[in-house]
Amino acid sequence: MMIYEHIKTLLKSTLADVAKAEGWTLPAELPDFTVEAPRDTKHGDIATNLAMTLTKLIGKPPRAIADAMVAALKKDTSYTSVEVAGPGFINLRLASSIWQEQLKTILNAGTHYGDLNLGNHEKVVVEYVSANPTGPMHAGHVRGAVFGDALSNLMQKAGYDVTREYYFNDAGTQVDVLARTVHLRYREALGESIGEIPAGLYPGDYLKPVAEKLVARDGKKWQGKDEAEWLKPLREFAVAEMMQAIREDLNMIGIKHDVFSNERDVIENGTLDKVFKSLEDKGLIYVGTLPPPRGKEMEDWKPEPLTLFRSSQFGDSSDRSLKKRDGTWSYIMPDIAYHYTKIQRGFKLMINVLGADHGGYLERMRPAIAAISDGSAKLDVLFCQMVKVFNNGEAVKLSKRSGNIITLREMVEEVGADSVRFTILTRSFDSQFEFDFAKTKEQSRDNPVFYIQYAHARCYSVFRKAAELFPKADISVNTLSNLDLSLLTSEDDIALIRFLCNWPKMVEAAAQTREPHRISFYLYDLAALFHSFWNKGKDDAQLRFIIEDNLPLTMARLALLKGITTVIASGLAVIGVKPLEEMR
RNA sequence: GACCCCGUAGCUCAGCUGGAUAGAGCAAUUGCCUUCUAAGCAAUAGGUCGUACGUUCAAAUCGUAUCGGGGUCGCCA
Structure with missing residues (x-):
C-alpha cells in the first residue's frame, strides 16, 4: 500500500502546481480518485483517474486536464513513462529500482506483510456457527462456519482484536x-x-x-x-x-472458537433478570397486544396481552414480545441478555454470522442493543445465503426431521478440509450457491485450492534445488532481503513484484467489505502469474529461477520466490488452508 | 401486502464503494514433459451482463419499474 499512497501524495502536489500555472481553482478537498494497478499491464504500472474526476470542477475535458498533468509529471525521473490513455486515464510506469525496493520491504515484513492498522486494535466479537446442540454439524452449517472463521482471520490481519465466539441455546x-x-x-x-x-x-x-x-x-x-x-x-x-x-x-475443518456462551448461564447467573429490569427502568416494557402477523396464515393466533419491548422506538417495525403466552421467555430475551454480556466485556463492535433463514434477526436485535447500550454498541449481521446441496444433480433436502443430512464429517472426509474451505471462500457470502456433493468429490483433484498450494510447493522445490546446486550460497531470508536486486528487470519479474504489492490493498478492501473471498481470487491470480513465469523458463533459460552459471541472478530470483511464498502463505492463513511445501 | 439476497459463457461462480476490448474454473478443441514438480503452460471456441427506462464524460456496477429464483415477515430459533 505504501507505494500507492506515496504516488497519490505525489500526484496531489503535482496537481497543485499545475493548477497554479493553468489558473484552475481547486477545492480544498479533492474528489476521491484512484491510484491502482490497471488490470491490463499495457496500461502501465499504475493508473489514475484523477483527470476524469476533475472535469466538472475545472470545466475542461478530461484529456486536456490529463495532458497538462502529464507535461508536469514527465519532469520526474522516477517515472519511466507517463501517458494519457482512453477517456483520460494517466498511466505511469515506474523505474525498476522502485519495484526492487518494494520487494525488499516485503521480505523484511515476512508474513506480517499486509498486516494493517485498520482496526486500531479495536475489540470485535465475531459470533458464528452458534448451532444448537441437537445434532451433528451438517452441510447447512458449514458455510457460516467457514465464512465466520475466515472473516475473523481477516479482521485480525486488518488490525482488530478479534474474539471468536459460539452461543448456543440449552434452555429451550x-x-x-x-x-x-x-x-x-x-x-x-x-x-x-x-x-x-x-x-x-x-x-x-x-x-x-x-x-x-x-x-x-x-x-x-x-x-x-x-x-x-x-x-x-x-x-x-x-x-x-x-x-x-x-x-x-x-x-x-480448522475451526476453534475462543469463547462458548450459553443461554442457561445467562439465565441462571441473573444477567437476564438484570437486563430485563434495566429495560423496565427505562420505561421500555409494557403489557399489550400485537396485531396478527401479516402475509402468513396463523391458525392458532389469538390476540392476547403479552409483555412487550418498545422496539419500535428504535426503528423496528413493531414492538416485540419478550415472553410467551405461558410466561416463559421468548428466544429473543436471553439473546438480548447475551449481547449485553458482550457489551459488558468491552465490545463496541459485534459481528454475527447467520444463515439467511434468520432474516428478521437484525431488525429485532439492533433496537434491543441500541436500548441496552444507549447507542454505544454496534451490531453487524452478515447473512450467509442458503447452500443448496445436490448429490449428482439431485437436490438433497437437508432436514434433521427426516434424518436426511450430509454431515460436515462426511464432507471433510470425502472432499478434504482445504477444498471445502476454499470452495466456500470463492463465493460471496450473500449469493446462494449450489454445492454438488458427488461432483465436488469427483473433481476434488481439480479444486483450485491445489493450484495455489502447488505454486507454493513449486517455489519450495526451487529452494531445495538451489541448496543442492549452490551448497555454499546463503539463501536465508536475511541474506535475500539485503541483496542487490537490480538484476530483476524482466517484464515478468516486475509484473510479479507489482502484483505482490497489491496484497495490502487486497486485505484492506476485503476487511472493509467483510469479503474474505476476495483473498481467494487474489491468491489464484498470483499463482497464475507464477505458473506462467515458471513455464517461460522452458523456452528462455534466462527466465528460469535457477541459472547455474549466474549465481547473482539466481539469488535475486530466489528473493522474488520468497516474496511469492510469503504472500501466498499469509493469504492462505486467512483462508485457513495449509501452504504445502511439497506436493507429489 | 412489506422487507432482504440473487439473475453475467453449456455448468459453477468472480467482477458491483461507476472507469479502458466483460473474467476464472469445469466441460469442448489444439499444441507443450532429455532441463527448477505437467496438480503446470500456451492457444481456439463460447456472453443482447434477465428486461425497460433514467442518472453520468463513462453503467455488468448507481436509481426507478418489471419479470424470474431463493429467503424472511411469530409467542419458532
Whole structure:
C-alpha cells in the first residue's frame, strides 16, 4: 500500500502546481480518485483517474486536464513513462529500482506483510456457527462456519482484536426434545424395542452412541422413571455430549472458537433478570397486544396481552414480545441478555454470522442493543445465503426431521478440509450457491485450492534445488532481503513484484467489505502469474529461477520466490488452508 | 401486502464503494514433459451482463419499474 499512497501524495502536489500555472481553482478537498494497478499491464504500472474526476470542477475535458498533468509529471525521473490513455486515464510506469525496493520491504515484513492498522486494535466479537446442540454439524452449517472463521482471520490481519465466539441455546424446548430422544435411545440401548422414532423427536442414529455412553455411566438408573426425574440430568448429559461432538467436527475443518456462551448461564447467573429490569427502568416494557402477523396464515393466533419491548422506538417495525403466552421467555430475551454480556466485556463492535433463514434477526436485535447500550454498541449481521446441496444433480433436502443430512464429517472426509474451505471462500457470502456433493468429490483433484498450494510447493522445490546446486550460497531470508536486486528487470519479474504489492490493498478492501473471498481470487491470480513465469523458463533459460552459471541472478530470483511464498502463505492463513511445501 | 439476497459463457461462480476490448474454473478443441514438480503452460471456441427506462464524460456496477429464483415477515430459533 505504501507505494500507492506515496504516488497519490505525489500526484496531489503535482496537481497543485499545475493548477497554479493553468489558473484552475481547486477545492480544498479533492474528489476521491484512484491510484491502482490497471488490470491490463499495457496500461502501465499504475493508473489514475484523477483527470476524469476533475472535469466538472475545472470545466475542461478530461484529456486536456490529463495532458497538462502529464507535461508536469514527465519532469520526474522516477517515472519511466507517463501517458494519457482512453477517456483520460494517466498511466505511469515506474523505474525498476522502485519495484526492487518494494520487494525488499516485503521480505523484511515476512508474513506480517499486509498486516494493517485498520482496526486500531479495536475489540470485535465475531459470533458464528452458534448451532444448537441437537445434532451433528451438517452441510447447512458449514458455510457460516467457514465464512465466520475466515472473516475473523481477516479482521485480525486488518488490525482488530478479534474474539471468536459460539452461543448456543440449552434452555429451550429443543434441548428437551433432545433429552427425550436420548432417553428413548437409552431404553433401546438397554434392550427395549422402541420401534420407529416418533414424530417430534430427532431421528438419525447419531444419538445411539450418546445413549450407550449414558448406559456406561449410569446403568439402568433412568429406566422406567418419570420424565420429571430424568429430563434435567439427561439434558445436561446430552448437551455436553453434543457440544463435544460439535467441537470435534469443527476442529476437522480448522475451526476453534475462543469463547462458548450459553443461554442457561445467562439465565441462571441473573444477567437476564438484570437486563430485563434495566429495560423496565427505562420505561421500555409494557403489557399489550400485537396485531396478527401479516402475509402468513396463523391458525392458532389469538390476540392476547403479552409483555412487550418498545422496539419500535428504535426503528423496528413493531414492538416485540419478550415472553410467551405461558410466561416463559421468548428466544429473543436471553439473546438480548447475551449481547449485553458482550457489551459488558468491552465490545463496541459485534459481528454475527447467520444463515439467511434468520432474516428478521437484525431488525429485532439492533433496537434491543441500541436500548441496552444507549447507542454505544454496534451490531453487524452478515447473512450467509442458503447452500443448496445436490448429490449428482439431485437436490438433497437437508432436514434433521427426516434424518436426511450430509454431515460436515462426511464432507471433510470425502472432499478434504482445504477444498471445502476454499470452495466456500470463492463465493460471496450473500449469493446462494449450489454445492454438488458427488461432483465436488469427483473433481476434488481439480479444486483450485491445489493450484495455489502447488505454486507454493513449486517455489519450495526451487529452494531445495538451489541448496543442492549452490551448497555454499546463503539463501536465508536475511541474506535475500539485503541483496542487490537490480538484476530483476524482466517484464515478468516486475509484473510479479507489482502484483505482490497489491496484497495490502487486497486485505484492506476485503476487511472493509467483510469479503474474505476476495483473498481467494487474489491468491489464484498470483499463482497464475507464477505458473506462467515458471513455464517461460522452458523456452528462455534466462527466465528460469535457477541459472547455474549466474549465481547473482539466481539469488535475486530466489528473493522474488520468497516474496511469492510469503504472500501466498499469509493469504492462505486467512483462508485457513495449509501452504504445502511439497506436493507429489 | 412489506422487507432482504440473487439473475453475467453449456455448468459453477468472480467482477458491483461507476472507469479502458466483460473474467476464472469445469466441460469442448489444439499444441507443450532429455532441463527448477505437467496438480503446470500456451492457444481456439463460447456472453443482447434477465428486461425497460433514467442518472453520468463513462453503467455488468448507481436509481426507478418489471419479470424470474431463493429467503424472511411469530409467542419458532
